[in-house]
Amino acid sequence: MTMDTSPQRPRRAKIDDVAELAGVSTKTVSRVLNNEPNVRAETRERVKAAAKKLSYSPDLSARSLAGQRSYMFALFYDTISEGYLSKFQSGALDRCRDRTYHLMVGRFDVEAADVVEQIVQAAERTRVDGVLLLPPLSDHPHIGERLWAAGIACVLIAPSNPQGSMPFIDLDDMNAARTLTGHFLKQGHTRIGFIEGHTAHGAAALRRLGYLAALEDAGLPIDPDLLVQGWFTVASGRLAAERLLALNSPPTAIFASNDEMAAGAEIVIFEHGLSVPRDISVVGFDDSLLASTASPPLTTVRQPIEEMAQGAVDLLIEVNRKGVAGYDVTAESRRYDFELVVRQSTVPGFGEKA
Amino acid sequence: MTMDTSPQRPRRAKIDDVAELAGVSTKTVSRVLNNEPNVRAETRERVKAAAKKLSYSPDLSARSLAGQRSYMFALFYDTISEGYLSKFQSGALDRCRDRTYHLMVGRFDVEAADVVEQIVQAAERTRVDGVLLLPPLSDHPHIGERLWAAGIACVLIAPSNPQGSMPFIDLDDMNAARTLTGHFLKQGHTRIGFIEGHTAHGAAALRRLGYLAALEDAGLPIDPDLLVQGWFTVASGRLAAERLLALNSPPTAIFASNDEMAAGAEIVIFEHGLSVPRDISVVGFDDSLLASTASPPLTTVRQPIEEMAQGAVDLLIEVNRKGVAGYDVTAESRRYDFELVVRQSTVPGFGEKA
DNA sequence: TATACGATTGACAGCGCTGTCATTTTTCAG
DNA sequence: CTGAAAAATGACAGCGCTGTCAATCGTATA
Numbered sequence: 101m102t103m104d105t106s107p108q109r110p111r112r113a114k115i116d117d118v119a120e121l122a123g124v125s126t127k128t129v130s131r132v133l134n135n136e137p138n139v140r141a142e143t144r145e146r147v148k149a150a151a152k153k154l155s156y157s158p159d160l161s162a163r164s165l166a167g168q169r170s171y172m173f174a175l176f177y178d179t180i181s182e183g184y185l186s187k188f189q190s191g192a193l194d195r196c197r198d199r200t201y202h203l204m205v206g207r208f209d210v211e212a213a214d215v216v217e218q219i220v221q222a223a224e225r226t227r228v229d230g231v232l233l234l235p236p237l238s239d240h241p242h243i244g245e246r247l248w249a250a251g252i253a254c255v256l257i258a259p260s261n262p263q264g265s266m267p268f269i270d271l272d273d274m275n276a277a278r279t280l281t282g283h284f285l286k287q288g289h290t291r292i293g294f295i296e297g298h299t300a301h302g303a304a305a306l307r308r309l310g311y312l313a314a315l316e317d318a319g320l321p322i323d324p325d326l327l328v329q330g331w332f333t334v335a336s337g338r339l340a341a342e343r344l345l346a347l348n349s350p351p352t353a354i355f356a357s358n359d360e361m362a363a364g365a366e367i368v369i370f371e372h373g374l375s376v377p378r379d380i381s382v383v384g385f386d387d388s389l390l391a392s393t394a395s396p397p398l399t400t401v402r403q404p405i406e407e408m409a410q411g412a413v414d415l416l417i418e419v420n421r422k423g424v425a426g427y428d429v430t431a432e433s434r435r436y437d438f439e440l441v442v443r444q445s446t447v448p449g450f451g452e453k454a
Numbered sequence: 455m456t457m458d459t460s461p462q463r464p465r466r467a468k469i470d471d472v473a474e475l476a477g478v479s480t481k482t483v484s485r486v487l488n489n490e491p492n493v494r495a496e497t498r499e500r501v502k503a504a505a506k507k508l509s510y511s512p513d514l515s516a517r518s519l520a521g522q523r524s525y526m527f528a529l530f531y532d533t534i535s536e537g538y539l540s541k542f543q544s545g546a547l548d549r550c551r552d553r554t555y556h557l558m559v560g561r562f563d564v565e566a567a568d569v570v571e572q573i574v575q576a577a578e579r580t581r582v583d584g585v586l587l588l589p590p591l592s593d594h595p596h597i598g599e600r601l602w603a604a605g606i607a608c609v610l611i612a613p614s615n616p617q618g619s620m621p622f623i624d625l626d627d628m629n630a631a632r633t634l635t636g637h638f639l640k641q642g643h644t645r646i647g648f649i650e651g652h653t654a655h656g657a658a659a660l661r662r663l664g665y666l667a668a669l670e671d672a673g674l675p676i677d678p679d680l681l682v683q684g685w686f687t688v689a690s691g692r693l694a695a696e697r698l699l700a701l702n703s704p705p706t707a708i709f710a711s712n713d714e715m716a717a718g719a720e721i722v723i724f725e726h727g728l729s730v731p732r733d734i735s736v737v738g739f740d741d742s743l744l745a746s747t748a749s750p751p752l753t754t755v756r757q758p759i760e761e762m763a764q765g766a767v768d769l770l771i772e773v774n775r776k777g778v779a780g781y782d783v784t785a786e787s788r789r790y791d792f793e794l795v796v797r798q799s800t801v802p803g804f805g806e807k808a
Numbered sequence: 809t810a811t812a813c814g815a816t817t818g819a820c821a822g823c824g825c826t827g828t829c830a831t832t833t834t835t836c837a838g
Numbered sequence: 839c840t841g842a843a844a845a846a847t848g849a850c851a852g853c854g855c856t857g858t859c860a861a862t863c864g865t866a867t868a
Contacts, residue, residue, distance in 0.1 A: 112578055114854060125818045130856060138816055155571070157579045161524065162854035164515040165823045169856095172558070172580075182540040182743065193561045202580060204526070204558040207547045217509070224466055225511045226526075226556060334747045360747070367749045389536065393688045393714070393744065395721045468824060479848045484826060492846055494834095516824035519853045523826095 113154035122150035133158060160202065170227040172202045173416055176219060177234035178210045183388045184405060185234070188257070191409030192232060199417055204228065208237065216242050223252050230416035232257060232409075238268070239302060253419040255412045255432075260302020267419070267432040269412045273303045276401045276438035277310025277355075278317075280383050283399070283440065284353045285318050287447065289381065293351035295330040295340040295361050304332075307357045307385060326351055330361045337364025345372055352380060353446075359384035363394040366445065377447040387441050396444035408436050467508035476504035487512060514556065524581040526556045527770055530573060531588035532564045537742045538759060539588070542611070545763030546586060553771055558582065562591065570596050577606050584770035586611060586763075592622070593656065607773040609766045609786075614656020621773070621786040623766045627657045630755045630792040631664025631709070632671075634737050637753070637794065638707045639672050641801065643735065647698040647705035649684040649691060649715050658686075661711045661739060680705055684715045691718025699726055706734060707800075713738035713745040716752050720799065731801040741795050750798035762790050 119126040124147060131139050132147040164170030175192060177185060196203050206222055208215050223231055230253035237243055238256035244266045247254040256268040284292050294311050297304025315322055328343050330336040337356055344351055356362035362384030366376050376382050376396055384391050387402035415432050473480040485493050486501040518524030529546060531539060550557050560576055562569050577585055584607035591597060592610035598620045601608040610622040638646050648665045651658025669676055682697050684690040691710055698705055710716035716738030720730050730736050730750055738745050741756035769786050
């Protein structure tokens, strides 16, 4: 006489169930699930069918406890723009899904004395297979090192000064700035104001270099009065624009190091009774949401953030595939191309009129 | 004679190491770490000291495999504004850190035929202790149910129509809209235009109700011409504003159901040679980044998104503490207060001048 | 047909913790 | 001071997988 236990939730399928249904050992099921070689094609199919029938999906905790892989990556960040984070995260999740990985997130204070320990510990206790470090964490001199030293793969995203010793993903900020400046030059502008970004931000310096390089390419002199400091905020953009407009010979075009500052500049120009782009052209940088909603919409440069995130995840997967020990860093890093987005804040053919 | 193995990474401390150093069994260490009762104070201290000395932190995979808790929550979403996601995530992470929980994220297509299965499976295989469902996932009729049925706690964030049967966290959208409209009324406005939000968004309907209720409170008639459809985008806000300005008797104030549409309205008003707030006052909703960068900065309503996220995490922790089976839903749900943010797009005392 | 060798498969241990339950120690009434 | 109950602690199994290594199968070669 059998005891029938009270009705309860249908138990989630385990590897043993699949093994039994397929008539093989759990180890063979494991082989199939992990795409290991040396399984007869017929057996492989049988196991796959059984797994599907039971809608089996391996338990991540058990996997990571028993094996080398956790199928989980971590995305760590500190303060970063909402748009950048959400786009990057979205791109990373897309690729993770494709490769059946999962993603955990964490926010850490770069300034904390023990950031490194906090991060390494978080990565170790969760057994993540790799870590994505967003700026400004990617600029920290030790986080990446310590992670690799602990045997955890890690990619620096847009580090200010990429070290050859660690894989990274970034954008060619300098060339983008050079192109944007070139856009002005082609339209005949010769007095181009430049609003610098936050001094602690590596990309800000690169954008400045691109601006200077473009002027040099064109054989134009550099007027120090045309470079004013900003801090990546709308307010700082307004202040900087005020200073540029107050010059004896104000610029006919303004290059702001990001969209926020560009939007601030547009407002100030309007307040001075001038018009963008008729009187003064403006460009931003980043192609944030603000760029398309500003009035007029900003000509800017788009970073392929989602693609960069996907590339970063691919890179982590690749490193894990080869084994965290024997990676060839130099071959892994990648620099992405930007895209010039022309909108109504710059007037095409301005120069031709002259 | 001892063999010295080649130099290698210092091994991460395990519970056995702590037990040995403290001179107790691993089970006692476990008790201390999990704040279980029945450990002598002196023993507790000894264990804590040992753990600290070895900078021990328990392995999450092992924990979740062996015990009931994984110390990991999941934040699942689909399309949602960048600001909402990043603020919510940030708030959730803050609380998770305080309570030594971790957070994984996932993005799912609400429209997919098998969303429910995808989500349940993702939650089961990662053994998360609870799931936070952001809109529009929180509006799906089955996701929450299935999660609870599978024994996984879950909180709906800002669901369009909260079910009594499931814990949720939301904002009193209707009252917020009523307050915002009241702000206009107090300034003496009597013709107030309303730009509606996306019809599929539950909050849009609530905001409309709040607007209508405020007019009724004031004994004002409702003019159907003053209500125009929008879709939560800047472009739709522009279109709606055009229609309002084209009326024989245009409104002296415009209530847009979100900041994007309000910003669009401001641009249109400016293009018509009118001034905000001198000629027409405007309010938005959400207090997004755009609200403070629009020109002029928008009077709007702020949602305490971070706090709501913290509340949601607390709720999950609470449910887990009591056991997922015996929760009292009605006691858990919580409605948060909004905050009126007055900026330069509305003119205080407008009415008094009359 | 017999032998060797690679391809395929399975037995079994164990990853680092916690749940269960037995055992020891302490406490306190009588 | 004794016994019983409560408090404190530990022994041990096992969570669901994968790594190791031994066993078995298939087949090409002599």
